[in-house]
Amino acid sequence: MRERMRMLxxxxxxxxxxxxxxxxxxxxTLSTGAGKPVSDAVVMVRPDAxxxxxxxAGPFVMAQKDTQFQPYVLIVPVGAEVSFPNLDPxxxxxxxxxxxxxFELKLYGQDQTRKVTFDKPGVVAxxxxxxxxxxxxxRVVDTPFAARTxxxxxxxxxxxxxPATVTIWHPFLKAPDNEITRRVTLPASGALRLSVSGDLKPxxxxxxxx
Amino acid sequence: MFRRxxxxxxxxxxxxxxxxxxxxxxxxxxxxxxxxxRQVRNELSATGTVFDQVWSLRSDRLREGASLxxxxxxxxxxxxxxxxxxxGSALDNLKRRMGVDYAFMVDAxxxxxxxxxxxxxxxxxxxxxxxxxxPSGVLLLGGEPYQLVSAPVLSPDLIGWVVFAVKLxxxxxxxLERLSSIPLSAVVLHRTAGGAWTASHAxxxxxxxxxxxxxxxxxxxxxxxxxxxxxxxxxxxxVKPLPVLEPGGGAVLLLRYPLAQALAxxxxxLIIVGLLGVGGLAVVSWGSWLLARGxxxxxxxxxxxxxxxxxxxxxxxxxxxxxxxxxxAQSFNAMAAEIREREQKITRLAMHDxxxxxxxxxxxxxxxxxxxxxxxxxxxxxxAGLDRFAHMRGAIGHALAARAVRMVGNRISGLAPACxxxxxxxxxxxxxxxxxxxxxxxxxxxxxxxxxxxxxxVDGEAIDVALSVGLSPLAPDAVGQSIERATIALDQARxxxxxxxxxxxxxxxxxxxxxxLMSSMLGGLASGEFQLWHQPKFDMRAGxxxxxxxxxxxxxxxxxxxxxxxxxxxxxxxxxxxxxxEWVVGQAIADQRALAEAGHHLDVAVNISGRILGEPDxxxxxxxxxxxxxxxxxxEITETAVIENPDVAMAMLAAFADMGVxxxxxxxxxxxxxxxxxxxxxxxxxxxxxxxxxxxxxxQRDALIVRSTIDxxxxxxxxxxxxxxxxxxxxxxxxxxxxDHAQGYLVxxxxxxxxxxxxxxxxxxxxxxxx
Numbered sequence: 001m002r003e004r005m006r007m008l009x010x011x012x013x014x015x016x017x018x019x020x021x022x023x024x025x026x027x028x029t030l031s032t033g034a035g036k037p038v039s040d041a042v043v044m045v046r047p048d049a050x051x052x053x054x055x056x057a058g059p060f061v062m063a064q065k066d067t068q069f070q071p072y073v074l075i076v077p078v079g080a081e082v083s084f085p086n087l088d089p090x091x092x093x094x095x096x097x098x099x100x101x102x103f104e105l106k107l108y109g110q111d112q113t114r115k116v117t118f119d120k121p122g123v124v125a126x127x128x129x130x131x132x133x134x135x136x137x138x139r140v141v142d143t144p145f146a147a148r149t150x151x152x153x154x155x156x157x158x159x160x161x162x163p164a165t166v167t168i169w170h171p172f173l174k175a176p177d178n179e180i181t182r183r184v185t186l187p188a189s190g191a192l193r194l195s196v197s198g199d200l201k202p203x204x205x206x207x208x209x210x
Numbered sequence: 211m212f213r214r215x216x217x218x219x220x221x222x223x224x225x226x227x228x229x230x231x232x233x234x235x236x237x238x239x240x241x242x243x244x245x246x247x248r249q250v251r252n253e254l255s256a257t258g259t260v261f262d263q264v265w266s267l268r269s270d271r272l273r274e275g276a277s278l279x280x281x282x283x284x285x286x287x288x289x290x291x292x293x294x295x296x297x298g299s300a301l302d303n304l305k306r307r308m309g310v311d312y313a314f315m316v317d318a319x320x321x322x323x324x325x326x327x328x329x330x331x332x333x334x335x336x337x338x339x340x341x342x343x344x345p346s347g348v349l350l351l352g353g354e355p356y357q358l359v360s361a362p363v364l365s366p367d368l369i370g371w372v373v374f375a376v377k378l379x380x381x382x383x384x385x386l387e388r389l390s391s392i393p394l395s396a397v398v399l400h401r402t403a404g405g406a407w408t409a410s411h412a413x414x415x416x417x418x419x420x421x422x423x424x425x426x427x428x429x430x431x432x433x434x435x436x437x438x439x440x441x442x443x444x445x446x447x448x449v450k451p452l453p454v455l456e457p458g459g460g461a462v463l464l465l466r467y468p469l470a471q472a473l474a475x476x477x478x479x480l481i482i483v484g485l486l487g488v489g490g491l492a493v494v495s496w497g498s499w500l501l502a503r504g505x506x507x508x509x510x511x512x513x514x515x516x517x518x519x520x521x522x523x524x525x526x527x528x529x530x531x532x533x534x535x536x537x538x539a540q541s542f543n544a545m546a547a548e549i550r551e552r553e554q555k556i557t558r559l560a561m562h563d564x565x566x567x568x569x570x571x572x573x574x575x576x577x578x579x580x581x582x583x584x585x586x587x588x589x590x591x592x593x594a595g596l597d598r599f600a601h602m603r604g605a606i607g608h609a610l611a612a613r614a615v616r617m618v619g620n621r622i623s624g625l626a627p628a629c630x631x632x633x634x635x636x637x638x639x640x641x642x643x644x645x646x647x648x649x650x651x652x653x654x655x656x657x658x659x660x661x662x663x664x665x666x667x668v669d670g671e672a673i674d675v676a677l678s679v680g681l682s683p684l685a686p687d688a689v690g691q692s693i694e695r696a697t698i699a700l701d702q703a704r705x706x707x708x709x710x711x712x713x714x715x716x717x718x719x720x721x722x723x724x725x726x727l728m729s730s731m732l733g734g735l736a737s738g739e740f741q742l743w744h745q746p747k748f749d750m751r752a753g754x755x756x757x758x759x760x761x762x763x764x765x766x767x768x769x770x771x772x773x774x775x776x777x778x779x780x781x782x783x784x785x786x787x788x789x790x791x792e793w794v795v796g797q798a799i800a801d802q803r804a805l806a807e808a809g810h811h812l813d814v815a816v817n818i819s820g821r822i823l824g825e826p827d828x829x830x831x832x833x834x835x836x837x838x839x840x841x842x843x844x845x846e847i848t849e850t851a852v853i854e855n856p857d858v859a860m861a862m863l864a865a866f867a868d869m870g871v872x873x874x875x876x877x878x879x880x881x882x883x884x885x886x887x888x889x890x891x892x893x894x895x896x897x898x899x900x901x902x903x904x905x906x907x908x909x910q911r912d913a914l915i916v917r918s919t920i921d922x923x924x925x926x927x928x929x930x931x932x933x934x935x936x937x938x939x940x941x942x943x944x945x946x947x948x949x950d951h952a953q954g955y956l957v958x959x960x961x962x963x964x965x966x967x968x969x970x971x972x973x974x975x976x977x978x979x980x981x
Contacts, residue, residue, distance in 0.1 A: 097291060125365070125366055128366075202343070
């Protein structure tokens with residue numbers, strides 16, 4: 001998994017280099033009130049000036065492997081098509097009752113892939129009807145400026161300067177809709193550092209990832 | 211404490227056995243009681259453990275049921291999509307299937323779906339499920355404890371819980387009670403806001419403070435049964451804490467088991483032990499009573515025999531066996547026999563005269579008493595005295611005299627069968643005759659005397675018998691006195707030289723009263739009841755009153771004037787004469803002084819009893835008393851006084867004379883006059899007795915005696931005083947005969963001192979003229 005993340009980071013870097021020069025950057029750190037770094041949170045930046053035609057690039061994959069969803073949190077743009085490959089030698093029954101997208105991928109076997117298109121922004125909680133311990137989240141975002149925290153830190157690049165709304169979401173964040181919102185003014189260039197703290201609800205379904 | 215030995219022994223043994231029995235019974239009871247309590251505790255602990263498992267199983271079962279629904283894909287979909295109808299029907303279905311009181315869903319916001327609750331209960335549920343993981347435990351709904359079990363609804367996020375609630379009511383408790391091997395009772399108690407423990411359906415006695423304390427202790431010491439005192443009795447109790455959903459709330463399961471019930475199976479055993487004890491006690495009591503009676507019966511018999519012996523009855527004890535008690539009985543019998551023998555001997559000795567073998571006075575009294583009771587009036591006691599017995603005894607000897615008395619006695623007993631005869635003194639035999647009156651009695655005695663006064667033959671010698679008899683009526687209530695009076699009558703007969711005399715009470719006087727008179731004499735001397743009267747003496751030659759004789763008078767407060775003739779002889783008999791004489795001497799000296807101070811110098815004469823002359827220390831008194839005499843004191847003494855104890859008396863008279871006291875020989879010519887003593891007495895004066903003086907004018911012989919006496923006295927150097935001169939003729943004759951002094955009514959009667967003063971103040975030409 002770590003390898004995959006590194007690959008994604010490399011991808012982002014490539015995308016960043018391709019973007020307009022002199023763009024701003026948001027360096028976010030998220031920790032609990034006790035100072036523990038929080039992973040698997042999604043940071044979304046919505047500049048007041050809009051985001052033009054920029055768009056998060058695919059492909060978007062939510063694999064099932066070792067009776068787990070991988071990744072735990074997946075960020076996809078509105079309208080993205082996410083494939084659900086089954087890498088386990090047995091069946092899974094992937095479902096979601098979330099408002100953003102309700103679907104059901106009935107029992108499918110190894111190396112079979114199902115695809116689902118997420119056409120509304122929001123949170124889609126995924127479960128497997130067969131395996132209770134499987135859970136994952138797809139965050140359908142309406143902004144190209146989004147990133148996931150790893151070890152409590154995330155970097156959002158190529159941001160246009162000016163005022164913007166920063167939204168931080170985590171499936172167990174103790175906040176309305178599990179979201180914390182901050183207004184920031186992005187500089188013309190360079191990094192804006194933002195430290196946010198937020199406690200998590202206790203849940204036995206939480207991953208020990210952070 | 212116990213008067214009977216057998217009772218004491220029985221009680222002792224029974225008490226000892228009872229004490230041992232009590233100890234054994236108590237030991238058995240406590241052993242059983244402890245065993246039962248231990249068993250109850252063990253059972254309670256075991257039941258507690260079973261309960262834990264049952265509770266856990268039940269929770270698991272409910273949770274399984276809830277879980278079944280909460281994991282159902284369709285239900286999760288309905289829950290996620292808020293399909294209330296589907297949720298409600300699913301819960302309802304499950305509620306019926308599981309047989310629970312409530313099945314409902316609580317969402318993540320604490321909202322209840324699928325059941326309706328009062329707002330307070332809904333709030334309590336919401337609070338219980340706020341931020342909890344699969345909550346499970348006891349919660350009060352509508353004031354009743356419910357067991358709540360929940361299962362999470364994950365879709366896949368936690369969107370709520372499926373909750374089952376089972377009421378912990380009596381039915382549940384009974385079901386729990388049935389799980390135990392002992393018949394215990396279970397109840398769920400919950401803590402109220404005030405901290406008290408209560409239950410809606412529990413008995414009121416569980417609201418007692420003792421229960422609260424047991425719960426508090428029970429929560430500290432888990433799984434340890436305790437003892438709980440309830441109104442219905444003592445019980446073993448086990449407190450099991452129950453998980454609670456309400457923060458700050460509390461719920462416990464209280465299992466209790468009455469100890470009385472625990473002991474119930476042992477009751478027959480205890481009853482048997484008790485019955486054995488009572489039976490044993492009865493047997494031991496009966497046995498010890500038998501044993502004690504065996505020991506004490508001989509003792510009781512001895513006790514009774516001793517009492518018989520005390521009353522003088524036959525006192526032999528039956529002897530059984532040969533133990534110590536039998537030997538004691540043997541000794542007792544021997545002792546009783548000896549005592550009776552001795553008693554008979556003593557009785558015989560007490561009742562008989564030793565010399566003659568005749569019954570004695572005591573025996574006569576006994577018989578006379580019996581006779582008086584039976585016969586009533588008409589009996590007379592006779593005291594027959596052998597005349598001149600002393601002479602007879604002197605002549606024929608003691609033994610023969612006694613034999614003669616016995617023979618007379620036998621003769622009497624042959625003639626007067628009324629109650630036999632008794633020897634009541636050496637020469638006196640007494641018997642009782644029947645007679646209607648004194649005359650008849652005297653006649654009967656006269657008749658008897660003729661028969662009795664026949665000579666008796668002693669060793670072939672005929673001895674004359676002469677009897678004098680005293681008679682007294684037999685008083686039934688005073689037999690002793692009657693006998694006494696008969697003897698007095700005998701004395702009276704002899705004094706009167708008669709053969710026969712009836713008791714004369716008048717002649718006898720009243721000796722008892724006289725005795726009391728003597729006892730009051732000393733008091734009378736001190737309190738002035740006595741007085742000195744003086745009878746003047748006329749000096750025929752000088753023609754004047756030259757002296758006086760002091761005579762004592764007793765003015766008794768109750769008996770009046772008592773004559774000296776009565777009290778002087780009594781005083782001599784009782785020894786009071788010494789005190790009386792001392793008083794008289796002292797008073798005479800005082801009176802003489804009083805007279806001397808008035809100018810009358812008189813010689814004062816005092817009569818001195820012959821008794822006094824036997825008491826040499828009277829000299830000391832006389833010496834002291836006479837030291838302050840104002841004139842001459844004369845002691846008048848009778849010749850007979852000297853005759854009784856001549857040597858001492860003579861010495862004393864000599865001592866008096868040396869002291870300067872005149873000695874006057876009193877009553878000369880009245881009694882026995884011994885010229886031998888007259889010669890020896892160092893006298894100064896001779897008083898011729900009135901019995902001779904009074905007839906001096908009538909009888910030539912008396913005149914001759916008087917004249918000779920006067921001449922004799924004068925020739926011995928004694929003055930002569932004539933007593934009892936009552937006529938002038940006698941006075942003149944005596945004066946002519948040369949008599950020195952005259953005393954008598956013609957001169958003056960005895961008179962008190964005050965009158966004597968008056969008498970002396972007069973001149974006495976009359977007396978001088980006689981001369």
